[in-house]
Amino acid sequence: MVTLSNADIDFVKNYDPTLFPPNAVTADVILLTIRSGRLAVLLVERDKPPQQGSWALPGGHLDPHESITQTAFRELSEKTGLSAEPTHLEQLQTYSTPGRDARDEIMRVTSVAYLAFMPDPGTPRAGAGARSARFWAVDDLPEFNASLGSEEGPILAFDHSAMLLDGLERAASKLEYTTLATAFVDEQFTISDLRRVYEAVWRSQIDPANFSRKVKATPGFIESTGDKRATGRAPAGLYVKGDAAIISPPFFRPSL
Amino acid sequence: MVTLSNADIDFVKNYDPTLFPPNAVTADVILLTIRSGRLAVLLVERDKPPQQGSWALPGGHLDPHESITQTAFRELSEKTGLSAEPTHLEQLQTYSTPGRDARDEIMRVTSVAYLAFMPDPGTPRAGAGARSARFWAVDDLPEFNASLGSEEGPILAFDHSAMLLDGLERAASKLEYTTLATAFVDEQFTISDLRRVYEAVWRSQIDPANFSRKVKATPGFIESTGDKRATGRAPAGLYVKGDAAIISPPFFRPSL
DNA sequence: ACAAAAGTGTTGCACGTACACCCATGA
DNA sequence: TCATGGGTGTACGTGCAACACTTTTGT
Numbered sequence: 001m002v003t004l005s006n007a008d009i010d011f012v013k014n015y016d017p018t019l020f021p022p023n024a025v026t027a028d029v030i031l032l033t034i035r036s037g038r039l040a041v042l043l044v045e046r047d048k049p050p051q052q053g054s055w056a057l058p059g060g061h062l063d064p065h066e067s068i069t070q071t072a073f074r075e076l077s078e079k080t081g082l083s084a085e086p087t088h089l090e091q092l093q094t095y096s097t098p099g100r101d102a103r104d105e106i107m108r109v110t111s112v113a114y115l116a117f118m119p120d121p122g123t124p125r126a127g128a129g130a131r132s133a134r135f136w137a138v139d140d141l142p143e144f145n146a147s148l149g150s151e152e153g154p155i156l157a158f159d160h161s162a163m164l165l166d167g168l169e170r171a172a173s174k175l176e177y178t179t180l181a182t183a184f185v186d187e188q189f190t191i192s193d194l195r196r197v198y199e200a201v202w203r204s205q206i207d208p209a210n211f212s213r214k215v216k217a218t219p220g221f222i223e224s225t226g227d228k229r230a231t232g233r234a235p236a237g238l239y240v241k242g243d244a245a246i247i248s249p250p251f252f253r254p255s256l
Numbered sequence: 257m258v259t260l261s262n263a264d265i266d267f268v269k270n271y272d273p274t275l276f277p278p279n280a281v282t283a284d285v286i287l288l289t290i291r292s293g294r295l296a297v298l299l300v301e302r303d304k305p306p307q308q309g310s311w312a313l314p315g316g317h318l319d320p321h322e323s324i325t326q327t328a329f330r331e332l333s334e335k336t337g338l339s340a341e342p343t344h345l346e347q348l349q350t351y352s353t354p355g356r357d358a359r360d361e362i363m364r365v366t367s368v369a370y371l372a373f374m375p376d377p378g379t380p381r382a383g384a385g386a387r388s389a390r391f392w393a394v395d396d397l398p399e400f401n402a403s404l405g406s407e408e409g410p411i412l413a414f415d416h417s418a419m420l421l422d423g424l425e426r427a428a429s430k431l432e433y434t435t436l437a438t439a440f441v442d443e444q445f446t447i448s449d450l451r452r453v454y455e456a457v458w459r460s461q462i463d464p465a466n467f468s469r470k471v472k473a474t475p476g477f478i479e480s481t482g483d484k485r486a487t488g489r490a491p492a493g494l495y496v497k498g499d500a501a502i503i504s505p506p507f508f509r510p511s512l
Numbered sequence: 513a514c515a516a517a518a519g520t521g522t523t524g525c526a527c528g529t530a531c532a533c534c535c536a537t538g539a
Numbered sequence: 540t541c542a543t544g545g546g547t548g549t550a551c552g553t554g555c556a557a558c559a560c561t562t563t564t565g566t
Contacts, residue, residue, distance in 0.1 A: 020317070023281050096281070096318070110324065192518080234519085249508075446545090447546095
């Protein structure tokens with residue numbers, strides 16, 4: 001990837017990392033899915049300090065020979081025991097404010113947050129370093145205009161509430177101009193399934209008639225399989241994801 | 257910011273950073289401005305290995321007690337001697353692919369790229385670690401559909417071409433739905449000044465009549481001062497930035 | 513037969529684009 | 540007075556929101 005000059009080779013040979021202040025780099029993953037029509041996020045209950053016993057996003061340290069994206073995938077699978085990989089994973093933002101982690105007194109911890117989507121993967125299993133792992137409906141979390149739902153969720157550890165807030169905004173805005181809603185549904189899905197993704201992420205009602213027309217009119221968003229699924233009453237057409245990545249013109253979420 | 261339990265305090269006291277593989281965290285800044293109607297980026301000629309002698313984005317190491325955003329501001333001023341600060345600076349993305357920096361053999365280098373805008377600040381001065389510093393018109397860089405212009409620019413060091421490409425796309429897309437074009441012009445500006453920002457960043461022609469109407473119709477985008485500037489021929493109204501951050505409905509760039 | 517969900521038709525309105533036109537100024 | 544750029548007027552097309560209406564099935 002990089003061409004090394006002789007000067008570079010000499011330089012690297014004599015490079016002493018201990019001369020630099022210590023740093024840690026971690027990846028944290030905001031994995032979103034739709035459960036019973038509600039947007040849900042995967043959290044783990046921490047089993048080690050710092051913040052032992054509190055709930056946090058799954059994540060962990062960068063290994064020397066992997067990219068930070070690989071860290072995100074690996075930590076997600078190690079901490080939560082999910083067998084399937086997310087259908088979409090993208091980098092969100094990096095968080096480095098001093099004091100965001102107790103270890104900052106000794107060694108700065110810089111955290112790269114990732115945003116991931118997948119269809120409901122069922123119940124996760126707590127992995128290494130986690131006391132338990134489960135999905136929480138986002139609006140059961142008290143920090144996110146809470147408790148329209150039944151359960152009362154936890155307050156998040158570290159600055160993970162800020163990360164989640166940023167992730168939710170990114171998710172809502174990406175549905176406007178990309179076809180990423182398909183990352184939340186199974187391989188075969190109905191247009192109503194897709195509409196329920198939009199409704200959950202945008203927390204708003206969408207006119208089924210206009211939604212259906214618009215999705216079908218967007219080239220490459222969905223492809224018909226010809227089959228039908230006997231879902232509730234009338235059978236709905238089954239579709240698979242098309243090959244377009246962006247929607248133009250975009251969908252707009254109601255301006256609130 | 258974080259409340260520490262007794263367990264956390266004990267944990268941090270006994271924390272040994274040397275048990276972890278060494279990491280470096282750096283910030284690199286893509287500073288864009290408009291010069292003679294063309295989009296330009298600030299580059300420095302490196303005066304130390306690695307990649308000594310080649311051109312790169314200004315940047316450097318995270319200090320133990322600053323946020324990575326502060327690193328970006330500090331390195332920009334140290335390396336390029338700019339007296340004014342950018343009028344806009346936002347985090348772009350983090351780059352950590354193994355092999356992106358020669359030092360990765362010894363210590364992983366994770367780089368947080370920032371995107372910054374400002375009105376033309378004049379000629380920069382090379383600072384510590386830089387042999388020289390100057391603005392290059394983006395389309396004089398051979399990797400960016402080059403040489404409509406006169407000069408032939410350099411190939412960038414490390415993965416800085418990828419960063420710049422991502423930054424240009426982000427800048428173009430942000431002009432669609434935010435009022436950030438005002439970050440490129442002086443405090444007082446004409447509507448044509450603002451239009452030339454859009455034309456430089458989008459590399460396209462815009463109808464002056466429709467542009468003027470749309471800008472004035474967007475609440476909070478610009479505020480009239482009542483003054484006029486005798487620019488070319490007829491005097492143009494002078495405006496200042498309004499207090500809105502987002503444009504709705506957005507402007508759309510021509511779909512190419 | 514009826515309820516519920518899928519999907520079609522139709523209308524009005526808001527907005528963007530294109531382009532003709534007028535105005536103010538300095539050379 | 541003419542060239543240049545700032546600015547207004549206007550007509551056309553597109554596309555979406557709203558909502559009435561038809562179709563299809565399971566109970």
